[in-house]
Amino acid sequence: MTKGQAESLISEFIIKFEKEYIGRGPTTTKTYIIKDMVLVRLKGVLTAGEEQLAKSPEGADLIKKIRARLLEEGRALLEDMISKITGCQVLSLHTDISTKIGERVIIFILDKNLEELFL
Template sequence: MKNRTKGQLEAEISEAVIRFEKEFMGRGPLETKTYIIDDMVLVRLRNVLTQAELKLADVHGSKDGRELVKRVRIALLEQGRPLLEEVIENILGVKVKSLHTDISTVTGERVILFSLATTPDIPQK
């Protein structure tokens, strides 16, 4: 890990996830924040939905559009899962055990949680 601080590692993960969102999903978030907590990495992305997805999710009285947007976004992330896991493993030097995600069609916010095989060895300040 080249003696990077926790903040530097979190920033590097945020940048990598933004790159993934732009290259793999076609649009990046407006804001991303990463938190390394013991053997987990939590990435919070804001404003990830396209205008078309927001319109589809906003069909009054119907959950079909919202559910479709969520299903498509989760399916796309699953396709890119090996790429994301590799990025996290390369940055932290720890194997990713599992990845969990959800997206809000109301706020346009997505969370990605990586569960790690062990707690990364991050130097204390």
């Protein structure tokens, strides 16, 4: 498997996860493998209701908390799939969502430098 193929598979999985687990998929998703990290950038992740809620600081905070909790509930599934695709163990997962531009980033830290494996 090439680096590009792995990135594409990860993007496809994350889109499917978001649609099935969160209830709405992103408009676009791009995955980047950078050394021992997998960075997934998702655009257009907010629902119409969340966009309205995000107009207030309290609403934006609530969206962040709910989305973080939902992702945490599916964490084992995410880590397992990333491990299967990359052949690496996931050491940690980090995420944040921007309620201003409707983007989310997910970063997986792996136990190996994937870029070296693709050389």
